[in-house]
Amino acid sequence: LDTLYRGAPLSALVGVVDKTAIALLLGPEAVGLYTVAGLVIVAISGIVAPLGTVYYNQANRVLGQTGDPRALLPVYWRFMAMVLGLGILLLCAIYAALPYMVANYMPRYAAGLAAGRIACLAGVGQCLLGSVFFYYTLRQNLRFTLYGAVFLALFVVLVMRLPPGGQTIENIAWLRAGVFVVFGIVCNVNLWWLLRRKSWQPGT
DSSP: OHHHHTTHHHHHHHHHHHHHHHHHHHOHHHHHHTHHHHHHHHHHHHHHHHHHHHHHHHHHHHHHHHOOGGGGHHHHHHHHHHHHHHHHHHHHHHHHHHHHHHHHHOGGGGGGHHHHHHHHHHHHHHHHGGGGHHHHHTTOHHHHHHHHHHHHHHHHHHHHTSOGGGOOHHHHHHHHHHHHHHHHHHHHHHHHHHHTOSOOOTTO
């Protein structure tokens, strides 16, 4: 468990950095409107987290039995097919239903609807990053933490470079979505390389 949660502080920062930026630049009212986007991410986490738990156990068992990271490739592809298939279906449903949901159940948050729909793209990045547990299985925590720190810093820099007129919850949501998706792609490309190696030692 220590290995799995060693990257938790970084995950916590990634989870609040957009809200923190909005609070500092736009104030608490804008953070409230951004709640719609936050709910989208919470919804997609309801798929990513349980699947990650199940496949994390499978990955540990397979690597423990074989000692060969290549044996994890079928587990990896099954997980990605499942999380992307179910995740994209859910995100499409949320994108379509969000105007109705906001209008009927959250009318005070109507100004946050656009940011909520943009968060559906960030949800794709969330699905891609669901494979992070393979880094933990391979004891590559530091590698993933460094990647996360780089992309976290990139997000902060991009937000700081927004012109005053461009400092809106929609633009911050776009930046978060773009950074999340690229972060997810980079992590999975590197992970695919790690899983194709013939030999393996923890942390190498």
